Amino acid sequence: MRQVTVLGSCGAYPEPGRACSGFLVEWDGFRLVLDLGYATLPRLLSHCPDGALDAVVITHEHPDHCIDLHGLFRMRLYGGDGTKLPLYCTPGVLTRLSGLEPEADLRSVFDIHELPGAHRVGPFELTGVLLPHYVPNVGVRLQNHQITLAYTGDTGPDSLLAELGRDSDLYIVEATDRKGEPQQPQRNLLTAEEAGHWATLAGARKLMLTHFWPGNDRDASATAARKTFDGEVLIADEGLVVPLDRT
Incomplete structure (x- = not known):
């Protein structure tokens, strides 16, 4: 099985029936999760x-991207077999989650690998690249000799977005479209049209829009992205499964 399953697609906070950022990547029995925001853990399970995973990657410390990691921690702390789960994340993630339960050591459950940086993770070469946001935040590239998957959960416009998604088979890009953000002097979020622009510069084959601001019209976001991207545009909806192939 080689696929990506959408666990959550909202930014900031979940809408009814939805969850915040989260994606399950499966490749020939290897299972990796990208972000675990609000309400993603029940979907992951x-x-x-029993939270049987091979690796977890968290892009940054904002709760809509990491809060359900604490639930996974408790599952493995009290019900696991003692095997540590590799966790790739920015340092702020540990600081943020440790505040929930200071007496419990996250490192007793997780084998920590700091991002940004490059790591071998199962069948993938993982690269974490710093991107602009309110806190230290990485875009993630997963690559092997058959597939390239790139993901940005949060970011402002930056030339590194073209390199992050370079020749990717699937580029998952936030399309927050938060009102007023394009007028900010320091950009920390993208519009759907900008997501399409960066996917085009990257030469991506497919673009998946995610991290929608609650209440936004997702079809309108897809229409906006198609103005700047000629390839296939997908909308990240909870439960959507996307095969990782080049057909």
């Missing part, structure tokens, strides 16, 4: 009973 429907695919991975």
Whole structure:
């Protein structure tokens, strides 16, 4: 099985029936999750009973990207077999989650690898690249000899976005479209049209829009992205499964 399953697609906070950022990547039995925001853990457990994963990657410390990691921590702390789970994240993630339960050591459950940086993770070469946001934040590139998947959960416009998604088979890009953000002097979020622009510069084959601001019209976001991207545009909806192939 080689696929990506959308666990959550909202930015900031979940809408009814939805969850915040989260994606399950499966490749020939290897299971990796990208971000675990609000309400993603129950969805993850429907695919991975008992939290059986091979790796977790968290892009930054904002709760809509990492809060359900603490639930996974408790599951493995009290119900696991003692095997540590590799966790790739920015340092702020540990600081943020440690504040929830200071007496519990996250390192007793997770084998920590700091991002940004490059790591071998199962069948993938993982590269974490710093991107502009309110806190230290990475875009993630997963690559092997058959597929390239790139993901940015949060970011302002930056030339590194073209390199992050270079020749990717699937580029998952935030399309927050938060009102007033394009007028800010320091940009920390993208519009859907900008997501399409960077996917085009990257030469991506497929673009998936995610991290929608609650209440936004997702079809309108897809229409905006198609103004700047000629390839296939997908909307990240909870439960959507996208095969990782080049057909």
